[in-house]
Amino acid sequence: MSLETIIYRQFDIANNNAVEIExxxxxxxxxxxxRGGIGKTTLSFNLSYLADDLLAVDTxxxxxxxxxxxxxxxAGNQTNVKDMLLPYLVPGLGKATRVASFIGATNEYFSDKNNFYIPSSEELYLLPSQLITAINQTAGLQQSQKQLALKSILYSLETEIKRELSENSLDKCIIDTSPFFAGATQLAWYAADALVIPVRTDQQSIKSLELLINILTNPQSEFRKYLPENDMNVPKIQMVVLTHCGWSTVAGARNEPNQQTKLYLKKVYDILSKNRTLLSTRNPENHLFMLDDFLGSGRISSFESKPMELLKEGETKVIDRLRVSVNKSVDKCKNQLKFISNQLW
Structure with missing residues (x-):
């Protein structure tokens, strides 16, 4: 079992013949x-379409x-994730209920999906300082009170997500996060059972992956140092998705990644091999998947807020005065996304 297993599996994934991993x-x-620009939001958007009874949370x-x-x-008219979190940081504020909105009401492509979302807020840029202030204010409390207060703050997003899931009879949730750790991303890690980590095929993304793993494992990191010793709820890594992959053009290559993609695939594989205890199965090859560069299909999908699953080969759109088209690789991308989705739910 090795890196070659992942590469060979990619051919079956591309052709919708891959056996699901347990x-x-x-x-x-x-x-x-x-790190920004690596595909977090694109992946969140497309995976949210491939599931049903799902709550998407934008942090x-x-x-x-x-x-x-x-x-x-x-336009900023909706109750948002910041409104949900603020009562846990500023005592005396009333807590929101039924914040989630039905996606199909504002995006026609989701009209047949029982999926909801909680919108973000530009004010989340202020959350890191508000979060640290609230945490520091627990310092003067007795130990038992301090632990309760800390748990209330750290697990505030988890508490609100579980309430929204229950109120809307949903059983799945995906949280899209920002490229910086402090604030809402930190709370998202406390809320999550497991992480999905997109990594672009470049060195900066590799460094970001290493930083993320250090934050998960270092006892003095901003993530771990506030957790009570008897409550180390560190989320597992469910998968790393290598994005913007390229493929060999050699005849008979069978959807084999090109040399650059292979280079970064090996780097990610080596990192996961050294950190097996963070994985949900401890077998690195179960947790590393590849995703095409979406090219024109991705531009049309983003421009129209239309999931990749609904795009068809030959579809065209004029974007910024340039005609963009969906090429035949869209079916391979769809199969990759569906396989990734099936490993989550």
């Missing part, structure tokens, strides 16, 4: 890596996922 299934996933202040679900998002 990964444990979780309810709440956080989509994260501490990135940029709000791109919220905009995919609702073109009027930037």
């Amino acid at each position: 990964l444990p299934k979780y309810k709440i996933y956080a989509m994260c890596n501490l 990135c202040p940029q709000g791109n996922l919220s905009y995919f679900y609702d073109k009027d998002y930037y």
